[in-house]
Amino acid sequence: MLSGLLNKTRHLLFPERCVACGKCDTKIDDALCQSCRNGIEPLPKNLCGVCGRPLPFEYEIDTGELYECGDCRKKPPPFERLKFALAYETPIRELMLNFKFNSARSLAKPLAEFGRPALVPWFCDWPDAIVVPVPLSPYRLFSRGYNPSFLLARFLCGWSGLKLADGALRKVRATRSQTGLSIKARAKNVKGAFAVFNQKAIEGRQVILFDDIHTTGATIRECCKTLKTAKPNAIRVATLCRTAEGR
Numbered sequence: 001m002l003s004g005l006l007n008k009t010r011h012l013l014f015p016e017r018c019v020a021c022g023k024c025d026t027k028i029d030d031a032l033c034q035s036c037r038n039g040i041e042p043l044p045k046n047l048c049g050v051c052g053r054p055l056p057f058e059y060e061i062d063t064g065e066l067y068e069c070g071d072c073r074k075k076p077p078p079f080e081r082l083k084f085a086l087a088y089e090t091p092i093r094e095l096m097l098n099f100k101f102n103s104a105r106s107l108a109k110p111l112a113e114f115g116r117p118a119l120v121p122w123f124c125d126w127p128d129a130i131v132v133p134v135p136l137s138p139y140r141l142f143s144r145g146y147n148p149s150f151l152l153a154r155f156l157c158g159w160s161g162l163k164l165a166d167g168a169l170r171k172v173r174a175t176r177s178q179t180g181l182s183i184k185a186r187a188k189n190v191k192g193a194f195a196v197f198n199q200k201a202i203e204g205r206q207v208i209l210f211d212d213i214h215t216t217g218a219t220i221r222e223c224c225k226t227l228k229t230a231k232p233n234a235i236r237v238a239t240l241c242r243t244a245e246g247r
């Protein structure tokens, strides 16, 4: 009881700093002040049901029909469908940058919480699926100390009851940063960089590949291609956020 009371009054006694705008406030919740939280834009509803890109027209989401964009019809991606929870924009971008590049691993939970309403019901639609986080190279994992995708996926799996299969897919070759590379160069950069290490975990299973950020999708496509060599039943992709570049 005392710890509950202390927890409730903690913010009043020790104002915290909002990770996105830097303002000190007594009402910081999930690392953000109220005004930054209010700034999280809801996603548009007219997204392609397969790849998640915005469609050039509006449609009624309640028809139950899955709308596909022209690109997915012409050339289906190497996954059944893709879901993302948040746009990679302020304040989510600031949280992600701190989480990924500033050793702020404690931001995994607040970030996962922001993705929870969209992703957990989507995970629960596939209760027998296993969740495979996009791996880091051993060098990157060592230098950063944690894999952001794994930490986020662990919370989402805990809330949805799905099994986390970390290590089923591994990164066997270090790659240069994808930032600044063209779409073609990104695909080349990650080609052959991943390998399946646990065929049994994947063969015949429904697999959800999970990544923290979707940019152009080059890493995701390469991971899906590699996973397919282990003959999964089907692959879906979930990411916490997606950049405007990837939309």
Ligand SMILES: [Zn+2]
Pocket (backbone or CB within 6 Å): 018, 019, 020, 021, 022, 023, 032, 033, 034, 035, 036, 037
């Ligand atoms: Zn703020």
Ligand SMILES: [Zn+2]
Pocket (backbone or CB within 6 Å): 048, 049, 050, 051, 052, 053, 068, 069, 070, 071, 072
């Ligand atoms: Zn599409």
